[in-house]
Amino acid sequence: MQDIQRIGVFTSGGDAPGMNACLRAIVRTALTNGLEVTGIRRGYEGMIEGDLVEMERRSVSNIVQLGGTILKSARSEAFMSEEGRQQAAEHLRENGVDALVAVGGDGTFRGASKLKEEHGFAVVGCPGTIDNDLYGTDQTIGYDTALNTAIENIDRIRDTADAHNRLFLVEVMGRDAGFIALNCGIGGGAELILIPETITEMDVVKERILSLMSAQRRSTIVVVAEGDDLGGAQGIERALRDDPEFSDIELRSAILGHTQRGGAPTAGDRVLASRLGVASVEALLDGHSDVMVGLVNEEVKLTPLPNVYGRRKSIDYDLLKLTQILS
The missing domain is CATH 3.40.50.450 (Rossmann fold)
Structure with missing residues (x-):
């Protein structure tokens, strides 16, 4: 010793x-x-x-x-x-x-x-x-602090999403791991969660979002980890805006970024x-x-x-x- x-x-x-x-x-x-x-x-x-x-x-x-x-x-x-x-x-x-x-x-x-x-x-x-x-x-x-910070922000975004029947793509940290996205998505009631550990197919994402937004006519929260293979929230937003089927859907993206690192x-x-x-x-x-x-x-x-x-x-x-x- x-x-x-x-x-x-x-x-x-x-x-x-x-x-x-x-x-x-x-x-x-x-x-x-x-x-x-x-x-x-x-x-x-x-x-x-x-x-x-x-x-x-x-x-x-x-x-x-x-x-x-x-x-x-x-x-x-x-x-x-x-x-x-x-x-x-x-x-x-x-x-x-x-x-x-x-x-x-x-x-x-x-x-x-x-x-x-x-x-x-x-x-x-x-x-x-x-x-x-x-x-x-x-x-x-x-991790616990970052998770709770993300959920608090998702709750706030949900309020404005519901007020306008909007689709929000909320990007959380997680370049190689989806722990934050998975757990804050469940805790925040997200309708769709995209993480690096799974293969994300854009056609499947589009179909799911259209089903949620059109059939139920309500707001939708999609939580996506920054390391998701579709390029995070902004990558998905670009793909959706280029698709005519989404022209009537109000779409916003929110990147929580380093807010998840800070705070007590x-x-x-x-x-x-x-x-x-x-x-x-x-x-x-x-x-x-x-x-x-x-x-x-x-x-x-x-x-x-x-x-x-x-x-x-x-x-x-x-x-x-x-x-x-x-x-």
């Missing part, structure tokens, strides 16, 4: 509501166990540039309710090279960092594994991404982030490395990082069948 005196903590990749709650838990758990803590600003980019700061209990006071991340986040092309990682490792050693807790997603964990493999740092990952697509945990930090985290995300933050430090103290802490059936589980970024979590296809029944 590696003797750990100081841990470094950082957030990387896309920000997610609840990251600050996770940082708070990591810092205070480490300090409670007699460890010192270094915060690394701007993820791997800050690691390369030596943008490091000492963290104490008051460093994370009054942040549990904040969205975003107080340590900031950034993408780093330089870290993809051996030279960049060497420079990052040198800055960590100069500051006495023995181990790392990385809060982020797939790319963050790949980088952490590289630091362990090439430079011997003990590393543990906390799953922070709104996409909820990481294998090894039932839910990722930020829900209670669920705050509790999840706190549990995983504590578990990450405890995993390091127990001698574990190159693992992600996750919550599976309400129990903390450790998954090797290569198993996390080497595979994707599958959606619940029973929920997909449910949408066909409910619409």
Whole structure:
């Protein structure tokens, strides 16, 4: 077991509501166990540039309710090279960092594994991404908040859609995974849900929309993940506007975009982030490395990082069948 005196903590990749709650838990758990803590600003980019700061209990006071991340986040092309990682490792050693807790997603964990493999740092990952697509945990930090933000917006759009009997195409985040689209579509009462995990045929989409709009003469909400193979909401809108059969249908598209990333985290995300933050430090103290802490059936589980970024979590296809029944 590696003797750990100081841990470094950082957030990387896309920000997610609840990251600050996770940082708070990591810092205070480490300090409670007699460890010192270094915060690394701007993820791997800050690691390369030596943008490091000492963290104490008051460093994370009054942040549990904040969205975003107080340590900031950034993408780093330089870290993809051996030279960049060497420079990052040198800055960590100069500051006495023995181990790392990385809060982020797939790319963050790949980088952490590289630091362990090439430079011997003990590393543990906390799953922070709104996409909820990481294998090894039932839910990722930020997902619950993003989901509730999307549903709140769909409810608002439904009001105006009903007022005008309009068709709304609502695009939510999910470049490679349809967790947000699937669950906010069900929760928001969408008549049609389109996700990257399924093949979307435009003719089928058109037929379904015409059936809903013409036969029932009512508003229709279609939720589409940004990574759907028809090009998201705007791609579908273009195709519909070019079809004469839709000339009499009032059509609008709404892209929720980064509204899903921001805002105060829900209670669920705050509790999840706190549990995983504590578990990450405890995993390091127990001698574990190159693992992600996750919550599976309400129990903390450790998954090797290569198993996390080497595979994707599958959606619940029973929920997909449910949408066909409910619409």
